[in-house]
Amino acid sequence: MSQHRPGGPNGRAGGVPALPDLPEATVARLPEYLRALHNLAEAGNDTVSSEELAGAAGVNSAKLRKDLSHLGSYGTRGVGYDVALLIDQIEFTLGLTQRRGVALVGVGNLGHALAGYAGFASRGFRIAALFDADPARVGELINGLHVRHISDLADVAVAESIAIGVIATPAASAQDVADALVAAGVTSILNFAPCVLSVPDGVDVRKVDLAVELQILSFHEHRKSSLTALPGGLGGGPAGLVSAAEPEEAVGT
Numbered sequence: 001m002s003q004h005r006p007g008g009p010n011g012r013a014g015g016v017p018a019l020p021d022l023p024e025a026t027v028a029r030l031p032e033y034l035r036a037l038h039n040l041a042e043a044g045n046d047t048v049s050s051e052e053l054a055g056a057a058g059v060n061s062a063k064l065r066k067d068l069s070h071l072g073s074y075g076t077r078g079v080g081y082d083v084a085l086l087i088d089q090i091e092f093t094l095g096l097t098q099r100r101g102v103a104l105v106g107v108g109n110l111g112h113a114l115a116g117y118a119g120f121a122s123r124g125f126r127i128a129a130l131f132d133a134d135p136a137r138v139g140e141l142i143n144g145l146h147v148r149h150i151s152d153l154a155d156v157a158v159a160e161s162i163a164i165g166v167i168a169t170p171a172a173s174a175q176d177v178a179d180a181l182v183a184a185g186v187t188s189i190l191n192f193a194p195c196v197l198s199v200p201d202g203v204d205v206r207k208v209d210l211a212v213e214l215q216i217l218s219f220h221e222h223r224k225s226s227l228t229a230l231p232g233g234l235g236g237g238p239a240g241l242v243s244a245a246e247p248e249e250a251v252g253t
Ligand SMILES: NC(=O)c1ccc[n+]([C@@H]2O[C@H](COP(=O)([O-])OP(=O)(O)OC[C@H]3O[C@@H](n4cnc5c(N)ncnc54)[C@H](O)[C@@H]3O)[C@@H](O)[C@H]2O)c1
Pocket: 105, 106, 107, 108, 109, 110, 111, 131, 132, 133, 134, 137, 150, 168, 169, 170, 171, 173, 176, 177, 191, 192, 193, 194, 208, 209, 210, 211
């Protein structure tokens, strides 16, 4: 994933007290902690040690303690963290205590799968509107929502308090869709189209591209095979290739 965040999160919350800024890598790990905490709560755990929670979230415990200290959460020596309290703190920090309306634009192969996914609601998101430009798709009922024409976006965005727009159109249309979302007052965009979007300051864009993830894994496969092919194994290989590779944990932290 990549992120473009020109404006930063502070100072534009419109009446809501400004949250402390957090390192981007910490923000990216908070949802993992939250998922692990919900699992622990469902299994009947009231408290959790930093080691247990770190293991469940797949990070090291020192990093977890540092991340949670940004939230003012330090746990209790010998007891650990209060699971319910930590869930509240992370949900508050991530802004999940307020349900945010999501509009999905582009209801083709990918859009259908996203629109039909029940997991968003259980994690705090309501898909409130579906849009497409193809008249043949308009009116189709998916998961209780009728697909609307993209020309209705501005009106529906206001009526449904849309906060986040998801773009699942071909790349060629994605910038137009982003412009329409921004014009409709949407300030957060999740872009599945394989292209870079240009947006004004104050609009956050996150990009999801599974092909990029596969290409990164391909690089690691390629690198592993180049290392094992060398006499002596690790430490060899083309110098630039080996020195350019950093452990995933070290990136952006
Ligand atoms: N990020 C990922 O991992 C990932 C995975 C698969 C597909 N994709 C991307 O997702 C996008 C959608 O893929 P798909 O297979 O669902 O394509 P698709 O052709 O099946 O669906 C695209 C839909 O967008 C609609 N559309 C086109 N222009 C529009 C506009 N201006 N406004 C509203 N709707 C518009 C089309 O009518 C169509 O229904 C593509 O950009 C594709 O490259 C990304």
